[in-house]
Amino acid sequence: METNGRRRRATVKDVALEAGVSRGTVSRVLNGQPYVSDEARAAIDAAIEKVGFVPNRAARSLVVQSSQAIGLIIHEPHSLFVEDPNIASILLGANSALSDADYQMASLIADSPRDIERLSKFLGAGLIDGVIVVSARVGDPITRAVSQLQLPAAFVGHPRDIGDAAYVAIDNRAAAREITTRLAGTGRSKIGMIAAALDRDSGSDRLAGFVDALGNRFDPQLVERVPLYSFSDGQDGMRALLARCPDIDGVFASSDAVAAGAMDVLQSAGRRIPEDVGIVGFDDSSWALRCDPPLSTVHQPAGELGRAAAESVLRQIRGEEPDAHSRVLACPVVWRESA
Structure with missing residues (x-):
């Protein structure tokens, strides 16, 4: 025509x-x-x-009364959205499940208070049928908005204040405990941690697992807290640990990107890995294999987390109960040459 x-x-x-x-x-x-x-x-x-x-x-x-669209809300800075391969894997896993169900995914990034206010209004406009929320904090205003609107929702991770909302997660605490125990088993005597993202459940649980593993050997002076799971925060954290404890011989970095930054600083300071310092990370992302030597880490099934969260939201849209679809996925240690 x-x-x-x-x-x-x-x-x-x-x-x-x-x-x-x-x-x-x-x-x-x-x-x-x-x-x-x-x-x-x-x-x-x-x-x-x-x-x-x-x-x-x-x-x-x-x-x-259906938009056939699901929102994927990522509460992270724009820089981390680009840098963190886990976010991309979660996004692709969710999109795959939604595509199979003939749903469209809308990616929504919450970086600033203005973003959060804008997204809260968007959620209330009826333009999406449900949401997947990544990196929510305790007391997150997005969590409150989702709850007030009674939107079908699934969280990637398990913030403590989401009530009976559906979630998919890994056992961060148990995994951190396991890899720290294995690091200690290599004979390290001064083991520190670069603890990132303590304002969300993943970061706080990884620190708790580290403390569990060391028991009475735990030294709070060997924990450096940093804001984000980023390469630059890993660099900053490692510099601070070296300044306080020059003879540190083991490091648990709470993500692979953080570990890569720490390795950069250690090697620039002339420390051999793993001969002088053993280092382990968390995620088993592309960062782990880009490190030299390759990084010992915990495998986080990011794509499967995204798919499971999307499937949970779709089941809720079909009228099933949300709390029947919360899942904890396996996350085994992957041991490589860095420790």
């Missing part, structure tokens, strides 16, 4: 004319409603193909 040399978008009217039915009948088929004969459905399907009709999803949502 041409209009002044430009192709005109096909409409419901075009489909109805081609199929020889009313526009109301076409609308019932498009919206999945009953009371349409098999013959009419077949004619409408053939007409849609012939005229090249593409349904207007926004208009359809007014009828069926």
Whole structure:
């Protein structure tokens, strides 16, 4: 269909004319409603193909009260969104599950208070059917907004204040305890930690696991707290630990990116890894294999976390109870040459 040399978008009217039915009948088929004969459905399907009709999803949502879209909210700074391969894996895993169900994913980044205010308004506008929330903190205003709107939701991670909301997570504390115990088993006597992101459950649980593993050997002076799971925070944390304890011989970094930054500082200071200092990370991300030597770490199934969270939201949209879909996934230690 041409209009002044430009192709005109096909409409419901075009489909109805081609199929020889009313526009109301076409609308019932498009919206999945009953009371349409098999013959009419077949004619409408053939007409849609012939005229090249593409349904207007926004208009359809007014009828069926569904946007067919799920929001993925990532409460992290923009810089970390680009740097952290786990976020990308969570995103791809979620998108894969949503694509299988013919849902669209809307990626939403909450970096600043202004972002959070904007997102809270967006959630209330009815433009998405549910949300996946990544990196929520305790007391997070996004968590409050999701709760108040009663949106189908699943959290990646398990903040302590989400009530009975669905979540998918790993046991950060047990995994941190296991890899720290293994690091200590290599004969290290002064083991420190670069503890990142203590304002969320993953960071605080990894620190708790580190303390568990060392028991009465734990020295609070050998813990350096940094804000983010980032390479630069790993550098800053390692410099601080070296300044306080020049003879440190073991380090648990609470993410692979943090560990890579710490290794950069150690090697620049002339410390051999693992001969002088053994170092371990957490995530088993692409950072781990870019390190030299390759990094011992904990495998976090980021893609599977994203997929499981998306599947949980979809089940809730279908009317199933959300607390039946909380899951804790396995996260084994992967031991390499860095320790």
